[in-house]
Amino acid sequence: MFRYILRRLLQMVLAFFGTTLIVYALMFAGQGDPIQALAGERPVTEAQRAYLTEKYHLDATGVGGFFYRYFDYVRSLLQGDLGQSLTGRQIGDILQAAWPVTVKLALIALAVAIIFGVTAGVVAGIRRASIFDNSTLVLTLLVLGIPTIVLAPLAQYFLGVKWQLFPPTAGSEPTFYALLLPGIVLGSLSLATALRLTRTSVAENLRADYVRTARSKGLVKRRIVTVHVLRNSLIPVVTFLGVELGNLMSGAIITEGVFNIPGVGFNLFRGIRTEDGPLVVGIVSVLVVVYLVSNLVVDVLYAVLDPRIRYE
Amino acid sequence: MSDFETVAATENQAARRGPSGEPGAPNQIGAPNKARSLAGDAWRDLRRNPIFWISLALVVVFTLMALAPGVFTANSPRDCLLSRQHAGPSGGAIFGYDFQGCDTYSRAVYGTRASLLVGALSALGTGVIALVVGMLAGYFGRWVDAVLSRVIDVVLGIPLLLAAIVLLKRVASDSQNARIAAVIFVLAILGWTTAARVVRSSVITAKEQDYVAAARMLGAGNGRIMLRHILPNSLAPAIVVLTIALGSFIAAEATLSFLGIGLKAPTISWGQDIDTGRIHMREAATPLIVPSAFLALTVLAFIMLGDAIRDAFDPKLR
Numbered sequence: 001m002f003r004y005i006l007r008r009l010l011q012m013v014l015a016f017f018g019t020t021l022i023v024y025a026l027m028f029a030g031q032g033d034p035i036q037a038l039a040g041e042r043p044v045t046e047a048q049r050a051y052l053t054e055k056y057h058l059d060a061t062g063v064g065g066f067f068y069r070y071f072d073y074v075r076s077l078l079q080g081d082l083g084q085s086l087t088g089r090q091i092g093d094i095l096q097a098a099w100p101v102t103v104k105l106a107l108i109a110l111a112v113a114i115i116f117g118v119t120a121g122v123v124a125g126i127r128r129a130s131i132f133d134n135s136t137l138v139l140t141l142l143v144l145g146i147p148t149i150v151l152a153p154l155a156q157y158f159l160g161v162k163w164q165l166f167p168p169t170a171g172s173e174p175t176f177y178a179l180l181l182p183g184i185v186l187g188s189l190s191l192a193t194a195l196r197l198t199r200t201s202v203a204e205n206l207r208a209d210y211v212r213t214a215r216s217k218g219l220v221k222r223r224i225v226t227v228h229v230l231r232n233s234l235i236p237v238v239t240f241l242g243v244e245l246g247n248l249m250s251g252a253i254i255t256e257g258v259f260n261i262p263g264v265g266f267n268l269f270r271g272i273r274t275e276d277g278p279l280v281v282g283i284v285s286v287l288v289v290v291y292l293v294s295n296l297v298v299d300v301l302y303a304v305l306d307p308r309i310r311y312e
Numbered sequence: 313m314s315d316f317e318t319v320a321a322t323e324n325q326a327a328r329r330g331p332s333g334e335p336g337a338p339n340q341i342g343a344p345n346k347a348r349s350l351a352g353d354a355w356r357d358l359r360r361n362p363i364f365w366i367s368l369a370l371v372v373v374f375t376l377m378a379l380a381p382g383v384f385t386a387n388s389p390r391d392c393l394l395s396r397q398h399a400g401p402s403g404g405a406i407f408g409y410d411f412q413g414c415d416t417y418s419r420a421v422y423g424t425r426a427s428l429l430v431g432a433l434s435a436l437g438t439g440v441i442a443l444v445v446g447m448l449a450g451y452f453g454r455w456v457d458a459v460l461s462r463v464i465d466v467v468l469g470i471p472l473l474l475a476a477i478v479l480l481k482r483v484a485s486d487s488q489n490a491r492i493a494a495v496i497f498v499l500a501i502l503g504w505t506t507a508a509r510v511v512r513s514s515v516i517t518a519k520e521q522d523y524v525a526a527a528r529m530l531g532a533g534n535g536r537i538m539l540r541h542i543l544p545n546s547l548a549p550a551i552v553v554l555t556i557a558l559g560s561f562i563a564a565e566a567t568l569s570f571l572g573i574g575l576k577a578p579t580i581s582w583g584q585d586i587d588t589g590r591i592h593m594r595e596a597a598t599p600l601i602v603p604s605a606f607l608a609l610t611v612l613a614f615i616m617l618g619d620a621i622r623d624a625f626d627p628k629l630r
Contacts, residue, residue, distance in 0.1 A: 022470075023478050138363075141612075141619065145612035146608045146611070147566060150608045153590040154604055157601075257571075272477060280478070281478070288471065
């Protein structure tokens with residue numbers, strides 16, 4: 001167990017350096033004149049040039065110089081210093097303002113996935129091959145197959161603009177009601193996966209020996225399902241939802257962009273549109289870290305939750 | 313019948329070439345027979361599955377659309393007049409005109425080509441990487457497997473959309489072919505991991521089979537065993553995974569184009585049209601709905617097709 005956590009941790013460190021190196025190399029290295037690129041169209045005086053060369057250690061050349069600057073970038077990333085966006089705002093400040101909204105949206109999406117996905121999954125798992133089971137299978141396939149860039153604008157159009165059941169956009173200080181529709185759209189994908197996972201898991205556990213034992217003891221079906229089957233079936237679902245929380249926090253680019261929700265994804269969306277290089281790199285770097293850490297936490301959680309699984 | 317002919321041909325060759333060619337013969341007889349019975353079972357299942365037929369029909373229709381868009385619409389997608397902005401249906405434009413005054417339906421039809429091209433070539437590239445990596449890892453095991461599996465873990469840990477954003481921002485060229493190639497390249501190098509795992513596990517199963525032991529005893533080298541004996545037997549699961557991946561690559565390309573970093577004008581792509589339609593949805597909704605429907609149907613068709621084939625080949629999953 002300890003060895004597993006250690007190995008997993010090492011793997012994450014490797015993935016962290018791998019991804020940040022790729023991000024850094026692609027964004028900053030090999031450009032014609034980095035100082036001019038930083039300044040944009042404006043002219044650069046000799047004094048500014050000397051200052052920037054000093055600040056970013058641009059005088060060190062070759063592979064050594066590249067790694068020197070790369071570790072400089074990683075150090076400031078780990079210290080939370082993400083630099084400035086092209087608009088002059090600190091990227092750290094932008095993210096600080098955006099996180100609460102994104103977390104709120106992710107939690108709504110997760111709640112939708114748990115309430116509808118897990119419940120329907122349990123029912124479908126108990127009544128396998130029934131009409132309910134078959135129709136949920138087809139429905140989840142539809143949800144899994146329809147990309148967010150189709151789902152989000154169409155939901156916005158039909159439910160927000162045409163029938164006006166929900167506010168079509170969220171605005172700067174979004175209320176819970178304004179976040180509800182985007183939350184459902186964002187959560188629908190996790191809902192479908194959670195449903196399928198729960199269904200398979202419940203159906204599998206219903207055939208387990210301990211369920212037969214419980215039945216032969218004369219327990220009522222209700223107790224068998226709620227106490228014996230559910231407890232064991234929800235382990236993979238819980239871990240999946242944990243991974244999803246990490247994904248939802250980083251993966252809401254489209255949904256936040258379409259519904260105009262001022263979260264992290266929206267800022268990335270805007271950064272891409274306005275060609276704001278530093279903003280895109282800053283946000284992507286942070287999101288990659290969030291993604292890696294949440295994956296690690298979930299993997300370890302899985303090992304703790306399910307003692308049947310042995311890691312060498 | 314053709315199976316027997318190939319076997320006969322291989323036997324003749326083997327006789328001429330001597331010991332090194334011989335292991336081909338007994339295996340050639342064994343493999344197609346086994347494959348035929350499994351495929352036969354799967355086919356019997358598939359034939360009765362309406363989802364299989366629906367998705368197959370959709371795939372055929374969209375492929376035809378990509379090859380010959382002129383058959384499906386008489387209007388040119390580039391024949392745009394601002395004076396008929398958001399105008400209603402007329403003269404072959406069955407869904408009316410979009411913001412730029414282009415035929416909405418015609419643009420959706422012509423958008424099929426870029427999407428399917430990116431999807432198919434990304435799946436192909438993915439397949440090649442996955443086959444090489446999965447084959448090496450599964451066949452050689454030990455440290456090769458350890459190293460390659462860690463590489464797979466690391467690549468799997470990279471969020472696809474974020475990495476694609478960073479990679480594609482780097483592509484300065486705006487020429488049509490360069491952008492298409494860049495999107496294909498990015499999707500292929502980020503998306504091969506799942507398929508590689510599938511190949512690896514099926515190679516591990518295949519290399520323990522008796523026919524591999526027989527081939528090795530008869531003196532076949534590693535290369536021959538991998539190419540002639542293991543590859544044909546581990547191809548089927550990879551193809552199923554790649555069919556599903558093709559659907560998700562099409563969705564990924566549309567998402568990148570929607571964000572403005574994938575395919576760019578003058579290439580016609582659904583992702584861009586959905587984005588334009590979305591911005592003007594309050595004035596007219598069909599320019600949003602039509603490309604959305606095309607995209608959703610295409611992605612669904614490939615995912616459902618792969619799903620149906622996998623279910624048929626692996627009844628345990630049901």
